[in-house]
Amino acid sequence: MQAIPPEYRATETVGRIALIAESFERLLGRSLVNAGQDVVSALWQAPLAIVAHGTESDPRFFFANRVALAAFKATPGQFIGMPSRLSAEAPQREERQALLDRVSLRGFIDDYAGVRVTLTGEHFHIENATVWNLLDEAGMRHGQAAAFAV
Numbered sequence: 001m002q003a004i005p006p007e008y009r010a011t012e013t014v015g016r017i018a019l020i021a022e023s024f025e026r027l028l029g030r031s032l033v034n035a036g037q038d039v040v041s042a043l044w045q046a047p048l049a050i051v052a053h054g055t056e057s058d059p060r061f062f063f064a065n066r067v068a069l070a071a072f073k074a075t076p077g078q079f080i081g082m083p084s085r086l087s088a089e090a091p092q093r094e095e096r097q098a099l100l101d102r103v104s105l106r107g108f109i110d111d112y113a114g115v116r117v118t119l120t121g122e123h124f125h126i127e128n129a130t131v132w133n134l135l136d137e138a139g140m141r142h143g144q145a146a147a148f149a150v
Contacts, residue, residue: 002066003078004044016134017063020052020145023134027108032147049126052134052145053084059143060084071150073118089117099131103144108132112146113142124150 017040021033022098028072033042034048043050049068053059064072064079072087085093095114103109112129129148133141 004040005080007076007080008040008044008063013062016052016142017043019134019136019142020050020063023145024132024147026135027132028130029112046147048147049150050145050147051084051087052143054143055141058083058085062143063145067150071118071124072116073120073122078119083131086117088114096120101131103131107135128148
C-alpha cells in the first residue's frame with residue numbers, strides 16, 4: 001500500500017484535511033471517517049477518489065488521496081499545488097466552473113458527472129461525484145472538495 005505523503009502530517013495540513021471530513025458530515029449528514037479513526041489515514045485509504053483545493057484566486061489542490069492520484073496518474077509532488085482547473089481540459093473548464101459556482105450557492109451537490117484529464121493527457125469520466133464546500137464551524141469557506149468512484 002502506498003505510504004501517506006509526509007506533507008499530509010504537517011500541523012497546518014492535518015487541519016485542512018480534517019476539514020474535508022468535518023465539512024462533508026456537516027453538509028451531507030453522513031461521515032467519510034469512522035469515529036475514532038485517524039482522519040488523514042482514513043481519507044488517504046478511502047475507496048473513493050477524494051481531492052480538495054483551497055480558495056486562492058486560481059485554486060490549488062492541497063489534498064488528493066491514493067485513489068485520486070492513481071486516477072490522475074500523478075504523484076503527490078505533481079498534484080499538490082497544481083491549479084485545480086488543470087484537472088479538466090480547456091473546453092470543460094467552463095462547465096467545471098459552473099459546477100463550482102453551483103456548489104458555492106448550495107453548499108454541496110451529489111450529482112456531478114464530467115470528464116477529467118490525467119497528467120499524461122488521458123481522459124476519464126466521473127459520474128455521481130459529490131462536491132462540497134469546506135466550511136469551518138463558523139461557516140467560513142476554505143475551499144471545495146470532491147469524492148467520486150473511479
